[in-house]
Structures are given as C-alpha cells and as structure tokens.
Amino acid sequence: MPERNFRSFSGRSFLSYTPIRSISSGSSKWSSLSPSTDSTASWPTPSKSLKGNSRCPRIFSVPGFASIRQHASPKQIAFVLAGIAFLLVLLLPAHTSQRSSIADVHSLGGSQPIRAYFPEDANKKGPDPIRWLEQNSNNKYAVSKGLPAPSLGWNRRPKAALISLVRNSELEGIMQSMRQLEFRWNRKYQYPWIFFNDEPFTEEFKAATKKLTSAKCYYEVVPKEHWSLPDWIDQGRFMNSLEYLGTIGVGKGWLVSYHHMCRWNSGFFYKHPFLKNYDFYWRVEPDVHYFCDIDYDVFRFMRDNNLNYGFNMNILDDARSFPSLWTRTRNFAATHPHLIHPEADLGWLLDPSNGGEYNSCQFFSNFEIGSLNFWRDEANEAYFDWLDKAGGFYYERFGDAPVHTLSVSMFLPKREIWYFRDIGYQHDINHHCPPHREGKCSCEPTRIDENFYRLVPSESTQRKPSDTCIRQFLGGEWLKKKEGWTMLGEKAFGGDGYHGYELVGDE
Numbered sequence: 001m002p003e004r005n006f007r008s009f010s011g012r013s014f015l016s017y018t019p020i021r022s023i024s025s026g027s028s029k030w031s032s033l034s035p036s037t038d039s040t041a042s043w044p045t046p047s048k049s050l051k052g053n054s055r056c057p058r059i060f061s062v063p064g065f066a067s068i069r070q071h072a073s074p075k076q077i078a079f080v081l082a083g084i085a086f087l088l089v090l091l092l093p094a095h096t097s098q099r100s101s102i103a104d105v106h107s108l109g110g111s112q113p114i115r116a117y118f119p120e121d122a123n124k125k126g127p128d129p130i131r132w133l134e135q136n137s138n139n140k141y142a143v144s145k146g147l148p149a150p151s152l153g154w155n156r157r158p159k160a161a162l163i164s165l166v167r168n169s170e171l172e173g174i175m176q177s178m179r180q181l182e183f184r185w186n187r188k189y190q191y192p193w194i195f196f197n198d199e200p201f202t203e204e205f206k207a208a209t210k211k212l213t214s215a216k217c218y219y220e221v222v223p224k225e226h227w228s229l230p231d232w233i234d235q236g237r238f239m240n241s242l243e244y245l246g247t248i249g250v251g252k253g254w255l256v257s258y259h260h261m262c263r264w265n266s267g268f269f270y271k272h273p274f275l276k277n278y279d280f281y282w283r284v285e286p287d288v289h290y291f292c293d294i295d296y297d298v299f300r301f302m303r304d305n306n307l308n309y310g311f312n313m314n315i316l317d318d319a320r321s322f323p324s325l326w327t328r329t330r331n332f333a334a335t336h337p338h339l340i341h342p343e344a345d346l347g348w349l350l351d352p353s354n355g356g357e358y359n360s361c362q363f364f365s366n367f368e369i370g371s372l373n374f375w376r377d378e379a380n381e382a383y384f385d386w387l388d389k390a391g392g393f394y395y396e397r398f399g400d401a402p403v404h405t406l407s408v409s410m411f412l413p414k415r416e417i418w419y420f421r422d423i424g425y426q427h428d429i430n431h432h433c434p435p436h437r438e439g440k441c442s443c444e445p446t447r448i449d450e451n452f453y454r455l456v457p458s459e460s461t462q463r464k465p466s467d468t469c470i471r472q473f474l475g476g477e478w479l480k481k482k483e484g485w486t487m488l489g490e491k492a493f494g495g496d497g498y499h500g501y502e503l504v505g506d507e
C-alpha cells in the first residue's frame with residue numbers, strides 16, 4: 001500500500017528571522033593577507049589614527065586593525081573590505097518581506113499540496129517542495145515598495161517572467177487577467193511582463209497594460225519565420241484540412257492563425273531572442289481568472305525544488321484534433337529511446353482498455369509555470385521537430401497542450417512536475433478552485449475531477465478513460481474505489497461513472 005501522497009500543514013507560523021553573523025576581524029586571520037613589502041611608511045601611526053587622521057578612517061582604529069595597518073597598504077585594505085562587502089551582498093537573503101506591509105505568516109491554512117505518486121526512493125532524492133511551502137508561504141520573498149530585490153548571489157531571484165501571446169484586439173481581456181494576477185500575486189513579487197504578438201503592439205495596448213503593474217513591461221514581435229507556413233507544408237492539403245476541421249467543429253481548427261498559435265506555443269516561444277536570458281515563465285492568457293492569493297514566489301519554488309513544469313488542470317482534450325499524434329509520438333519514442341528520461345512515466349497517459357493508446361489527457365496549457373531550459377533541451381527540440389516535419393500542426397490541429405503533456409511525460413520524471421492545486425483559476429468553461437483556502441480565494445471549491453471531460457463535446461463518441469486524468473496522473477490512493485462500487489452501477493442511477501473514489505479530493 002503506497003503512503004498517502006499529501007501532507008497537511010500545521011497552523012503555526014513559519015516566519016523566521018536569520019540573524020546576520022558578525023565577522024571576526026582578529027589579526028591572526030588577517031596576517032595571511034599581509035603584503036610582503038613594508039608599506040607602513042605611507043600609513044599613519046596608531047596614535048594619529050585614534051585622533052581621526054583624515055587618511056585613516058575611524059574604523060581602522062578598532063583594536064586588531066592596528067597590526068593590519070602595519071602590514072597592508074590602504075589600497076590593499078580597501079580592496080579586502082570591498083571584497084567583504086561584496087560577499088555580504090551575495091550572502092544576504094534576496095528578499096525584503098520584513099519591511100513589507102504584506103501579511104507575514106504562512107497562509108496555506110488547511111490547504112494540502114498533492115504530489116503524484118512515485119516510488120519511495122525517488123521521493124527521497126532532492127528537495128522537498130512541501131517543506132519549502134511550509135517555510136516560505138509567508139510572502140517571504142515579497143519585494144517591498146521601492147526596494148527591488150537584489151538579483152545577485154546564491155539566493156538571487158530567478159530570471160523569470162510572466163509571458164503572454166496576445167492580440168491588440170484582446171486588450172480588455174489581457175487587462176482583466178493582469179489585474180487579477182497582479183492583485184493576487186505579482187504586485188508583491190514584481191516579475192516583468194513580456195507580451196508577444198505576431199504584429200507590433202499599438203501604443204494604446206502598451207499604455208493600458210503598463211498602467212496595471214509596477215513591474216517592467218516588454219512588447220515583442222514574433223519573428224516571421226516562427227509564425228508562417230513552413231515550406232514543407234502542402235498548401236492545398238492544409239486548406240482541405242481547415243475546411244474539414246471546420247465542418248466537424250474542432251475548436252477554432254478552421255482558423256489559419258490558430259494553427260500558427262498552437263505551433264508557436266509548442267515549439268517556438270522559448271526560442272524567442274528576448275527570452276534568451278530567462279529561465280522560468282508563467283503563461284498568461286487574456287480573459288482568464290485568478291481567484292486566490294498566492295503568498296510565495298512561484299519561480300523560486302520551481303527553481304529551489306528542481307521543478308520543471310507546473311500545471312493546475314489536467315483534463316481530456318477533444319481527440320479529433322490530433323488523430324495521428326499518438327502514432328507519431330510512439331514512433332518517435334521507439335526511434336529515440338536514448339532521449340526518454342529513465343524515470344519517465346507515460347503510464348498515466350495510456351488507456352489499457354483501449355490497447356494502450358493515448359487516452360487524450362492533457363495538462364491544460366493555457367496555465368503553465370515552467371522552465372524554459374526544459375523546452376530548449378535536445379530531447380524536446382527533437383520531438384517538436386519530429387511532429388512539425390510531419391505537418392501535424394497544419395494537416396491536423398495538434399494543440400500545444402497535448403504536445404507539451406507528451407513531451408513533459410517523456411522527458412521529465414514525475415517528481416519534477418508540480419500540481420499547482422492552490423492556485424484558483426478559470427479559462428472559459430473550465431475552472432478550478434482549491435479547498436481549504438478560506439479567506440484567500442474568491443471562488444467555491446471545486447471537486448478534483450471537476451473539469452475532466454468538459455472539452456469533449458457531449459455528442460462525441462470519444463472513448464473516456466476509466467479514471468479521470470488528474471487521478472491517473474496522481475496515481476496511488478487517488479485511484480482507489482469504494483468497496484462495492486461499479487461504474488456501470490453508478491451510470492444506471494444517472495451518474496457519469498466517476499464518483500466511486502475513496503478520496504473525494506476535498507481532504
């Protein structure tokens with residue numbers, strides 16, 4: 001029996017001050033720094049220095065410095081002091097929360113982070129994200145007004161940004177998303193916003209978005225070669241598929257721009273030259289909602305815990321948009337076994353009741369917090385190229401959500417994927433609201449299985465897997481059914497067949 005993969009928080013405050021230790025200036029430590037040449041001739045005597053000689057600052061009159069002064073020139077001492085100051089800057093924690101007016105107690109309350117089940121020994125490897133949350137969900141790294149967090153040193157801020165692909169015409173929508181994310185999180189952390197567009201942003205767009213944040217905003221145009229039909233695509237065949245996807249009603253599949261967008265989000269956004277020096281991103285779409293206060297630095301969380309991908313909804317996609325995706329992925333895996341991560345777990349994406357085919361589960365990628373370096377890695381690049389050369393972004397409607405999901409699952413171990421259950425979020429008809437975050441969210445908590453098949457049209461004959469996507473991903477106890485329950489029995493009484501679980505998800 002696997003252990004439960006979640007832990008509860010106690011109600012105590014995790015706020016802790018780290019006193020800065022004083023640095024010893026004992027002469028014995030300094031003697032090794034003494035210069036071999038005698039430079040005392042150009043240096044004032046101790047008696048003079050005590051009287052405050054202008055060439056000898058008062059600090060040097062501290063006992064112990066006298067002997068240093070005899071052996072070191074002012075230049076050398078200044079050099080050493082500058083070195084110490086530099087080290088102090090590096091070692092100082094890069095946060096200013098204690099001076100901030102923001103609540104300084106950890107605020108997860110009864111909220112329980114859930115980790116996917118993976119073997120116990122893998123669990124022991126590396127850092128513990130749950131402990132990290134216990135210690136840092138008090139706005140610890142919040143940036144105080146007028147005091148930007150230092151970006152040097154071991155504790156430096158991650159190079160990270162909020163990124164959004166958006167049209168000029170979606171200004172109202174992106175303003176709505178920004179207002180909520182700024183209020184819930186970024187006003188405290190002030191990560192920059194980077195907006196991308198396939199054409200230049202208007203002055204109106206720039207002025208209106210800048211007004212909503214005190215963080216920096218950047219406006220970037222997508223290079224033409226990242227947003228146009230590649231030369232290996234047969235235009236006639238593409239036009240036919242647009243018509244076909246339109247006829248059968250696959251979401252926006254008839255729009256040329258939609259195909260460019262899915263391809264860009266799958267394999268190009270992380271190649272944009274402006275992102276070259278960034279390591280992490282949070283993807284934001286227009287017209288989405290963020291319901292809950294987020295009281296920790298999500299980018300530090302990702303970095304400090306070696307996490308490479310974060311999601312908050314894991315749901316079924318409409319399988320008609322990618323008929324050949326699984327066959328092509330399977331062929332890729334078979335021909336590139338060396339690129340598959342040794343601890344990768346694709347099991348949760350395969351449907352045993354359907355010959356081990358892809359079950360169409362996907363991380364709903366309009367919400368994504370991830371590592372740019374993961375996408376830039378050789379394995380993902382080879383996979384994207386494989387799909388791209390096959391034309392799947394144009395002859396079908398390969399979405400960035402299933403493509404990202406398959407990539408993440410092939411090239412990362414599960415312990416590097418994080419379920420941001422605590423971040424309440426809505427994209428159109430799908431919404432997620434965490435339980436037990438009383439006073440922190442403006443939404444009604446949802447079931448863990450809430451959005452499972454909402455993207456699949458009700459008339460669709462698409463086969464649904466026997467367990468919901470999020471439970472297949474989490475595994476372990478999340479799959480256990482109540483004794484005596486059967487799917488058929490539940491359906492006979494009008495249920496949808498997904499209410500037999502022992503763990504309801506509001507624990």
Ligand SMILES: Nc1nc2c(ncn2[C@@H]2O[C@H](COP(=O)(O)OP(=O)(O)OP(=O)(O)O)[C@@H](O)[C@H]2O)c(=O)[nH]1
Pocket residue numbers: 164165166167168170196197198199252257258261284285286366428
């Ligand atoms: N600049 C630009 N952005 C686009 C274009 N097409 C889509 N986007 C952006 O890409 C993201 C996804 O596009 P959506 O049309 O919302 O696609 P979706 O989320 O699958 O569809 P909905 O469920 O209708 O929201 C959004 O941030 C859009 O603003 C385009 O042609 N140009």
Ligand SMILES: [Mg+2]
Pocket residue numbers: 285366427
């Ligand atoms: Mg959208």
